Amino acid sequence: MTEAHRHIFPYVIALGDDALVLGHRLSQWSSRAPTLEEDIALSNLALDLIGQARLFYTLAGKLEGEGRSEDDLAYFRDAAAFSNTLMVELPNGDFAHTMVRQLLYAAFTHPYFEALATSRHPGLAEIAAKAVKEMAYHVRHAAEWVIRLGDGTDESRQRTVAALDTLWPYVGELFEMDAAEQELARASIAPDREQLRPIWNATIDRVLGEAGLDRPERPPTGPTGGRAGKHVHLAEMLADMQSFARAHPGAAW
Amino acid sequence: MSEKPIPLWEVFIRARSGLPHRHCGSVHAPDATMAVQAARDVYTRRGESVSIWVVPSSAIVASDPNDKDQLFEPTADKIYRHPTFYDIPDEVGHM
Numbered sequence A: 001m002t003e004a005h006r007h008i009f010p011y012v013i014a015l016g017d018d019a020l021v022l023g024h025r026l027s028q029w030s031s032r033a034p035t036l037e038e039d040i041a042l043s044n045l046a047l048d049l050i051g052q053a054r055l056f057y058t059l060a061g062k063l064e065g066e067g068r069s070e071d072d073l074a075y076f077r078d079a080a081a082f083s084n085t086l087m088v089e090l091p092n093g094d095f096a097h098t099m100v101r102q103l104l105y106a107a108f109t110h111p112y113f114e115a116l117a118t119s120r121h122p123g124l125a126e127i128a129a130k131a132v133k134e135m136a137y138h139v140r141h142a143a144e145w146v147i148r149l150g151d152g153t154d155e156s157r158q159r160t161v162a163a164l165d166t167l168w169p170y171v172g173e174l175f176e177m178d179a180a181e182q183e184l185a186r187a188s189i190a191p192d193r194e195q196l197r198p199i200w201n202a203t204i205d206r207v208l209g210e211a212g213l214d215r216p217e218r219p220p221t222g223p224t225g226g227r228a229g230k231h232v233h234l235a236e237m238l239a240d241m242q243s244f245a246r247a248h249p250g251a252a253w
Numbered sequence B: 001m002s003e004k005p006i007p008l009w010e011v012f013i014r015a016r017s018g019l020p021h022r023h024c025g026s027v028h029a030p031d032a033t034m035a036v037q038a039a040r041d042v043y044t045r046r047g048e049s050v051s052i053w054v055v056p057s058s059a060i061v062a063s064d065p066n067d068k069d070q071l072f073e074p075t076a077d078k079i080y081r082h083p084t085f086y087d088i089p090d091e092v093g094h095m
Helices: A003-027 A036-064 A070-075 A095-116 A122-150 A154-175 A179-186 A193-211 A234-241 A243-247 B032-043 B065-075
Strands: B008-014 B022-028 B051-056
Touching: A003 A036, A003 A070, A003 A095, A003 A179, A003 A234, A036 A070, A036 A095, A036 A122, A036 B022, A036 B032, A070 A243, A095 A122, A095 A154, A095 A193, A122 A154, A122 A193, A122 B032, A154 A193, A234 A243, B008 B032, B022 B032, B032 B051
Parallel strands: none
Antiparallel strands: B008 B022, B008 B051
16 A cells, blocks of 8 residues: 555545535524525535535545445544534534635635546545536535625624634635645645635635625634544534434444 | 515426426525526426526516406317327427
């Protein structure tokens, strides 16, 4: 096994964890969204992300070679074994908070999957090629909402500004790469996250501009540690998300 | 906070190229762009569509239900208008 391949399992797990955790957060909007139409839209987004997580976990299970299934990886790991970013595990907050998070996340993930679709690892490239179309819609959906919330009523604007302030520092972690991932980038298996920053900046600046919102002045860096399994809100979320599978081990649905 | 009612839009989707857009329901949305998005999310989740139209419900002009006798009754005895006396070649496809 080459040095690059030794690192690939945790890398694929991290991709799956971001998708699963944000997908679960979105699913928590089900029956609570502001309108029926948006309720269905948020469930659609959740299902896109959970679908991506399933593909990443299935691939990770194969790479690991110890017979772990997607369900084993999603439902039978504790929070410390998850390596999602802290931003995706934050509780939902209000609708503006969710839409701003979707924008910050999708504006990164869309070009990321575009780059990952050219990975030298065919399994990763295939998943990314499918996910990139989904994330293109996530960017569009979130952007249209952020524009309308920012440029809407006083209250919607205030809430959107507050969400942007809260979430902005968490963006830094999306661009973090540990030594192992840098190794994968040198092997052309993983994209170099930093190279995507101009694209992320352009998307965010365009949307904030149209929304009439100021880009926060401080650099988008802040809390970190999620990739290393140091989580804040995840354990509580998993307690709910994993309870059913753990109460009925081996159940199929 | 000002609570304005959210406008209603009629949704038409085209299932495949060559077929007409068909009315499938309605959505609430603040403007046309959001209406297309809502229509996509509500009515095309199972691969039903290759194209979406949305039209403000307020732009639909409907016939008066009270006129139905004069508008629709007179066709009842004109069965010769039904194209049931022709064989349509398979090559014609969707009619």
